Amino acid sequence: MRIILDAFGGDNAPLAALEGARLAADKLPGLKLILAGRQEEMERCAQAHRIALDGFDFLEAPHVFKMEMEPTTILKENSDTSMAAGLKALAEGKGDAFISAGSTGALLVGATLFVKRIRGVRRAAIAAVLPTPKRPFLLLDSGANTECTAEMLENFALLGSVYMQKVVGVERPEVALVNIGTEENKGGALRQEAFARLKANGRIHFTGNIEARELPGGNCDVAVADGFTGNIVLKLFEGLSSMLLGLIKGVFTKNPITMLGAALVSKGLRGIKKQMDYSEYGGAPLLGINGIVIKAHGSSNAKAIFNAVRQAQRCAEQRVVETIKENLQP
Amino acid sequence: MRIILDAFGGDNAPLAALEGARLAADKLPGLKLILAGRQEEMERCAQAHRIALDGFDFLEAPHVFKMEMEPTTILKENSDTSMAAGLKALAEGKGDAFISAGSTGALLVGATLFVKRIRGVRRAAIAAVLPTPKRPFLLLDSGANTECTAEMLENFALLGSVYMQKVVGVERPEVALVNIGTEENKGGALRQEAFARLKANGRIHFTGNIEARELPGGNCDVAVADGFTGNIVLKLFEGLSSMLLGLIKGVFTKNPITMLGAALVSKGLRGIKKQMDYSEYGGAPLLGINGIVIKAHGSSNAKAIFNAVRQAQRCAEQRVVETIKENLQP
Numbered sequence: 001m002r003i004i005l006d007a008f009g010g011d012n013a014p015l016a017a018l019e020g021a022r023l024a025a026d027k028l029p030g031l032k033l034i035l036a037g038r039q040e041e042m043e044r045c046a047q048a049h050r051i052a053l054d055g056f057d058f059l060e061a062p063h064v065f066k067m068e069m070e071p072t073t074i075l076k077e078n079s080d081t082s083m084a085a086g087l088k089a090l091a092e093g094k095g096d097a098f099i100s101a102g103s104t105g106a107l108l109v110g111a112t113l114f115v116k117r118i119r120g121v122r123r124a125a126i127a128a129v130l131p132t133p134k135r136p137f138l139l140l141d142s143g144a145n146t147e148c149t150a151e152m153l154e155n156f157a158l159l160g161s162v163y164m165q166k167v168v169g170v171e172r173p174e175v176a177l178v179n180i181g182t183e184e185n186k187g188g189a190l191r192q193e194a195f196a197r198l199k200a201n202g203r204i205h206f207t208g209n210i211e212a213r214e215l216p217g218g219n220c221d222v223a224v225a226d227g228f229t230g231n232i233v234l235k236l237f238e239g240l241s242s243m244l245l246g247l248i249k250g251v252f253t254k255n256p257i258t259m260l261g262a263a264l265v266s267k268g269l270r271g272i273k274k275q276m277d278y279s280e281y282g283g284a285p286l287l288g289i290n291g292i293v294i295k296a297h298g299s300s301n302a303k304a305i306f307n308a309v310r311q312a313q314r315c316a317e318q319r320v321v322e323t324i325k326e327n328l329q330p
Numbered sequence: 331m332r333i334i335l336d337a338f339g340g341d342n343a344p345l346a347a348l349e350g351a352r353l354a355a356d357k358l359p360g361l362k363l364i365l366a367g368r369q370e371e372m373e374r375c376a377q378a379h380r381i382a383l384d385g386f387d388f389l390e391a392p393h394v395f396k397m398e399m400e401p402t403t404i405l406k407e408n409s410d411t412s413m414a415a416g417l418k419a420l421a422e423g424k425g426d427a428f429i430s431a432g433s434t435g436a437l438l439v440g441a442t443l444f445v446k447r448i449r450g451v452r453r454a455a456i457a458a459v460l461p462t463p464k465r466p467f468l469l470l471d472s473g474a475n476t477e478c479t480a481e482m483l484e485n486f487a488l489l490g491s492v493y494m495q496k497v498v499g500v501e502r503p504e505v506a507l508v509n510i511g512t513e514e515n516k517g518g519a520l521r522q523e524a525f526a527r528l529k530a531n532g533r534i535h536f537t538g539n540i541e542a543r544e545l546p547g548g549n550c551d552v553a554v555a556d557g558f559t560g561n562i563v564l565k566l567f568e569g570l571s572s573m574l575l576g577l578i579k580g581v582f583t584k585n586p587i588t589m590l591g592a593a594l595v596s597k598g599l600r601g602i603k604k605q606m607d608y609s610e611y612g613g614a615p616l617l618g619i620n621g622i623v624i625k626a627h628g629s630s631n632a633k634a635i636f637n638a639v640r641q642a643q644r645c646a647e648q649r650v651v652e653t654i655k656e657n658l659q660p
Contacts, residue, residue, distance in 0.1 A: 229559065237566070261594030
């Protein structure tokens with residue numbers, strides 16, 4: 001199994017990528033990691049932080065795709081970046097999966113144009129895994145497609161079902177449509193049509209509409225939404241969780257007495273932090289692409305990169321792309 | 331000042347309404363409260379709970395508008411409900427404001443048809459006040475209009491600005507458009523056009539797009555969204571806050587040691603709970619209606635009803651409806 005890693009994507013590059021790759025190589029057997037980017041800079045960084053690079057392959061790429069760059073420039077002006085090089089290598093069969101913590105937009109454009117979509121998939125979706133105390137759920141599309149058709153939403157439901165079944169091991173994933181009410185006629189024409197399609201599709205275990213209030217309760221395995229709505233849900237989930245956990249932290253670090261209070265509940269609080277930690281589940285797969293492409297969070301640390309590598313390995317082992325193809329056949 | 335209260339709306343009716351009304355009558359001077367509903371049942375409930383009813387007026391209405399009823403039936407079949415009676419009394423000038431914790435949909439239909447919209451307002455919006463540690467912000471539309479035009483969003487921005495200025499006392503309310511990126515070209519045609527309109531409107535202090543991640547940080551006074559997006563934000567805010575605060579509570583109530591820990595930080599935790607408590611700000615005003623109509627939360631307790639009465643009083647004192655009319659003139 002060969003996994004290509006964009007060593008220069010994300011806020012903590014290349015250090016987090018190197019540390020994460022080391023962890024993965026040491027812990028996950030049968031893995032060949034290919035690091036895309038400037039090899040010389042990686043070697044300097046590895047030396048400074050005493051990270052062993054043995055066993056890694058390198059894919060030289062002189063430039064880095066920066067967050068502020070226009071996504072479509074990955075095709076031409078910025079096709080010599082580590083992200084573009086990794087995607088092209090994946091398309092050429094030089095690896096079994098590609099991971100990047102860089103620009104989501106560029107990764108999507110690059111994956112769609114270099115690696116291509118699976119036949120029958122109208123648009124690829126970003127599938128974010130969101131944590132809840134009960135079970136994680138997959139939210140898609142979480143930002144790739146601002147405007148969607150009902151057919152696209154039906155597609156997303158299928159893609160998400162296969163992922164949750166194969167990679168997370170949910171036998172019969174429950175699919176819900178993110179909406180503003182549980183009744184069939186809610187949410188305007190788009191959701192009404194999507195509701196009918198999801199209900200009629202025998203390959204999808206559709207449980208109906210889900211209101212945003214119920215999402216943190218872990219009441220579905222796959223939450224289907226257009227990319228605008230999904231992105232709002234994803235970012236509010238992140239922003240509100242981090243704000244509330246920050247408030248709690250503030251209460252505990254106020255003075256010696258509150259710090260003693262914190263010590264008495266530290267185990268439980270660590271449990272909550274772990275429960276609500278996105279990076280536990282790796283990154284967000286780009287589903288519908290004819291290859292395994294994982295978007296790691298921009299602020300990924302070594303552990304998040306490690307988890308993304310493990311996730312990519314599992315996607316490849318479980319033949320996620322092939323299973324999606326089978327499920328899309330009429 | 332006469333405030334009409336639907337005594338039979340919400341989960342805790344009529345008890346919460348009676349307790350809240352008593353609190354308001356005792357604490358807020360110069361107030362005449364008019365309780366809509368079955369007077370006999372209110373008297374029985376008041377007697378059972380030793381609530382004095384002196385000073386209240388009654389508006390007899392034999393029926394209750396139930397949550398599962400179709401909103402439009404408030405106009406005919408259910409026009410003898412306490413909600414309909416209250417709205418009609420407001421329209422006839424028998425009160426200065428109306429409050430209900432009943433069905434949002436019916437309240438909106440009834441307000442629009444009985445009380446009517448302000449001239450120049452295309453659609454009324456539900457304006458929810460959301461708490462953040464920094465400052466509360468007004469989210470509108472938070473569910474009245476699933477589909478919106480850019481002109482409606484511009485309207486909402488004006489309505490929200492007047493409310494925040496007059497009722498909350500923000501001198502120059504900062505208005506942001508809820509979007510999936512901060513750049514001007516994000517969010518499809520609707521938000522692009524809305525961005526241009528908001529930017530060009532001299533009566534609105536527009537600060538640009540805001541991502542959902544930034545909303546809990548309290549970085550705007552008015553967050554403008556279509557009713558679908560707003561409803562998703564509102565309900566996820568509620569659901570995620572209550573889930574996280576529930577997790578924290580679970581950690582503390584685990585055993586005697588963790589309960590001691592809780593005791594040591596109890597003051598700070600109460601502070602967080604208060605900071606994140608919606609009912610502190612009253613209910614959600616229906617803005618754009620030619621009268622003051624407040625939707626209290628369905629689960630309102632006495633304190634929430636009291637706060638909604640105080641909010642209604644302030645809306646009337648500050649002549650919110652008249653100021654909106656002035657601001658809508660070309």
